[in-house]
Amino acid sequence: MTEHRPSPAPSANRHSQHATGREKLLAHAAMLLFAALIAGSFSFGGMAARHLDAGPLTLWRYLMTMAVMGVLSFGILRVPFSRPRRIWRYALLGGLIAIYMLTMFAALKFTSPVQTGAVFTLMPLISAGFALIFIGQRTRPDVLVALVIAASGAIWVIFRADLDAILSFDVGRGELIFFIGVICHGAYVPLIRKYNQGENPVAFGFWIIVFTIPWLLPTGAVPLATTDFASLPASVWATIAYLSVITTALTFMLLQYASMRLPAPKVLGYGYLTPTFIILLEGLLGHGWASPAVFLGALVTAAGLLVMGLLRD
Secondary structure, three states, rough: OOOOOOOOOOOOHHHHHOHHHHHHHHHHHHHHHHHHHHHHHHHHHHHHHHOOOHHHHHHHHHHHHHHHHHHHHHHOOOOOOOOOOHHHHHHHHHHHHHHHHHHHHHHHHOOOOHHHHHHHHHHHHHHHHHHHHHHHOOOOOOHHHHHHOOOOOOOHHHHHHHHHHHOOHHHHHHHHHHHHHHHHHHHHHHHHHHHOOOOOOHHHHHHHHHOOOOHHHHHHHHHOOOOOHHHHOHOOOOOOOHHHHHHHHHHHHHHHHHHOOOOOHHHHHHHHHHHHHHHHHHHHHOOOOOOEEEEEHHHHHHHHHHHHHHOOO
């Protein structure tokens, strides 16, 4: 008589498995740093956008980033070099990032860094929707509540604690342009999980950068080749260095690390802190400090994020 053995239990959806303990804390710390660095990209990017169009500015940034990430990945970190498999994955992810970056710089010509940051706060809920569609990742109701709390504080900060400004918010051209990019970035985070087939996250991020560049050539190649670099102010060179080395290279690694360990809504929930960091940075740049009421909104945002971080994934 043949012994009957029970069938093994089906394995859990790998896209719904998340880090615990120290790795979870490190992932949250990575996203806190991510939010601070992204805030700098809005303020400094707005300064550079006054002197260079979105196309050449973004292409220049990514060419430098490719070189920096190449040295970091295969030189300093000694990641084994291997040719990318299933190139279409990198091309798709690179296209989403290219649209996000192009729309950000284009929007900064029409609106302020703070207003652009306001649109950025829509990303977590957009990402939650895409995570459900692409990888079947459901957002817990209590996490959604925490996101709403954080969002309310972020809105209060964005509009400098002015209720009339909130009620009379007029969506301009810049906000609409950047909203397209925010949708693309919202899709990007869950797709990292979907398309990563066990590749080293640093190498995976490097190849995404490489395949972002072809998307930028149509709008950036000719203008960049004809740019009079000698006439550009030092602030543009400093901004490009910051965006390439700090914002792009480092945030790519932080986002890759956190996205593989936390649910998509929690990852992008840290975007709610970006407007707060923008206002702090604008103050440090001499554009005036926010009122105590505004910092109260920042405290509400921080509290919402703390609750979200403590909730079960």
